[in-house]
Amino acid sequence: MNRLLGITIFVLSLLMAWGWLEYDDFVHQPLNLPPSGINYHLQAGTSLRALADDLQQKEIIQKPILLEILARWSGQAGQLKAGEYYLPADTTPTQLLQILSSARVVQHSLTIIEGWTFRQLMKAVRANPVLVKTLDELDDQQIMARLGYENDHPEGRFYPDTYHFPRGTTDVEFLQRAYRRMQKTLQDAWTERASDLPLKTPYEALILASIIERETGLPNEREEIAGVFVRRLKRGMLLQTDPTVIYGMGERYDGNIRKRDLTRDTPYNTYTRKGLTPTPIAMPSGAAIEAALNPKAGKSLYFVATGDGGHYFSETLKEHNNAVRKYQLKR
Template identity: 65%
Template sequence: MLQKLFAILIFVLSILCAWGWMEYVDFMEKPLHLPAEGVRYNLESGTTMRRLSAELAQQGLLERPLFLRLLARWNHQADQLKVGEYHIPEGTRPEGVLNILTSGKVVQYALTVVEGWTFKQMMAELNRHEAIKQTLTELPDGEIMRRIGHPEQHPEGRFYPDTYHFPRGTTDVAFLKRAYRQMEKVLAREWEAKDSGLPLKSTYECLILASIVERETGLPSERPLIAGVFIRRLQKGMRLQTDPTVIYGMGDNYDGNIRRRDLKTDTPYNTYVHAGLTPTPIAMPSGEAIHAALHPAAGKALYFVATGDGGHYFSATLEEHNKAVRKYQLKR
């Protein structure tokens, strides 16, 4: 009788094991219930496999959460979960989910710092970015520079225009430090290979001139030509007389138009009033503008005027320049 009961028990256990194995195989082969665009899952610090499997089940993405925990233990992944935000694409199977969440390949976001932006414009975009952790909101510029490790420095022009990729939760401080380091790197490399005889005493003066070149340039190919005009003006002791510096000095008073009185208004940035470079950069210059400032085009041009198609007409004499102004600006 005992042997018969034992045989029955073995038979039942065999049936259960076979059933369980088939269920497990079905679990392994069946993708999670994911929408066509997949899902974003934020794996927080301290998340265990039990919590992970339970959350996926609660969201209706996973059946049989116990099997996911067993699979993780079998694959030695139960203690390998890495914090971050992950994208789980449609069609992902349980083993694929574990591979994703232990890979550390978190979702990357992007923010493009546009060449010619001011620091104010960059901070506005940074503050609006939904993946950036905000810690600098409404702080004055001086405090922001102190937080990133560069107290007493003016922020304008200090951050390199580029597209930066980063995971969710990156702080604004970390972002600014990265863009600052990149600008320092580019400046140092370009300064090392600069042309000889330039009237620029430091990388900061290069940054100032490059920012003016950036704001004056409509066509990228004209950067060296415009830089050449400004370099020759500095060498001759002429005022730069460039409108973007006037606009920067006007600040919030600029309404889209420059009037004759604005050209005469004495601000530290008005290059119609003051000789030499502005006290600080007026924007964030691109690497190309920095290169142009240190490798200006040779020539005799001392003036230029916008032609209305994004480019400029360059003149070597004031008489020629005045004719170009009448032709392109006054339409005479």
């Protein structure tokens, strides 16, 4: 009897020693992950058992019971937080539980490009694979109403920048964030605007900034182009800017502007109508807004593209016509 008890104790000791060695090896051995690592999405409400089973099913671990023991032994069983996490290739089970308890979820990104129209913005939002789509079947007015701004025209209302967000963010949340950023940027710039501007409201500044954004891609030209437009507005001159005509043409624009396009009247044709367009024509950058509200002083009233991305500025119509012949007609 004593001999049988001794053998039993010995066998149990061996099993415990073997179990401890296996557990210790599991804790410090990296998970079965690809060299580039993976993004792992821990769904809300997932239990520790379900997590361990899912990892086994994905062949990331072999024995889910060991992960459960580790989580309960370390006190992290109740600390796991839902979200998408990046797991590097060398992640150990101990590190796995630390990562899943950290709430440092993966951040995805979407960039709103300076000069985009609202149509281009929505195309990018709808194509983004991470954002949760709730606006796909809505028109522009319905989208703005869903965002909480039903009386606003959408053009120009969203600040161009790169936005980071976790998986599960909705298209509404993304757009509201960009809208609020534009509102704050515009209001801050409006309070620091130059005196004696022919702009009555921040919205008029947004319209002018969008035209400036579409007229030049050179940062050092924005304030000078703004100065031309401001002086023309003060004198009651037509702005005569091609980007507004293009915007008014809509889907009729095929890459070329013809004489008939310049003479065909639309609310956005600044060759036929004085003043600003009724709405912005694009999403202006912060720099374009600053330029609109702090234009460069000078006397130039005209400018023409030189073909290298820049413009030639003129004070008189005669000088401007000469520049047009030099830079446009000869090309």
